[in-house]
Amino acid sequence: MLRGLRVAVIHAPDQDGEALIRQLRRIGCQVQAVWPAPIEPPPGIDLVFMNLDHRFQPAKSWAMSEDAPAVVAILEYENPVILKALIVTGVHGVLVKPLRPAGILSTLVLARWLHGYHRRLDSKVxxxxxxxxxxxxxxxxxxxxxxxxxxxxxxxxxxxxxxxxxxxxxxxxxxxxxxxxxxxxxxxxxxx
CATH class of the missing domain: 1.10.10.10 (Winged helix-like DNA-binding domain superfamily/Winged helix DNA-binding domain)
Structure with missing residues (x-):
């Protein structure tokens, strides 16, 4: 299920970003590091981990398009602007910095499940x-x-x-x- 999962990590090349990439590769994911942050989700990706802060808040289209990947936000802090961005972006999971290997796998699995569930509901609607x-x-x-x-x-x-x-x-x-x-x-x- 997770082996071969195509994952994009939209994060500045730093310690947290590298730790996340290493852990995802250990899990068996095909990881693509993306920086600077793109306007649209990278094509052919199943799941995106993205650093969400005041500098990068993607458009609604990330969550609204039919072929949009599951999205996990990475937060440094919480404030009303960031919380609104979580909702607007339609994220399926959240990780909080500093990133640790524990929690990445469970967040990934739950985000994929939630993304699939929302797709099925959208199809029924x-x-x-x-x-x-x-x-x-x-x-x-x-x-x-x-x-x-x-x-x-x-x-x-x-x-x-x-x-x-x-x-x-x-x-x-x-x-x-x-x-x-x-x-x-x-x-x-x-x-x-």
Missing amino acids: RKLEETIKAQRDISKAARILAEVKGVSESDAFETIRNQATRRRISMSEVAASIIGAQDVLKDLSRDE
Whole structure:
């Protein structure tokens, strides 16, 4: 699980940074030292350990992008600005200086687990949002169809279901076609 893990250490070359790199290599990680701090996470990295202080506070995009790595912050001190940066950056773990070998492995494992958990939750949320949007579109299309054909909404819903089955496409695709057709007709009637 950890052997071959690609880790970037964003830390000035000093005693703490070197100690962290040595410990990560002992664990079996492929470590890449990065300094100065980049604007974006290094590509192809699974986990980032980064020194977080008043000089370097990465943008929100570090945590928001889909392929963002897990992030562990390294702190020299705590204050309201740094604590806000922890939240904005979306870190998955924290180490406090002076760094010691004890705690690095457990922080790494928990950060990876938390990162994976958040990814799974984000995926579920996206799927639920898509399902809700599809249901709204299907309901809107059923209302449009009911009005145009002069039938009940339940009959219009059945028509949409039958069209989807016959064409072997989703009901939301049929609904999108109906909504799109209505929009085109509205545009045409405005042009006249």
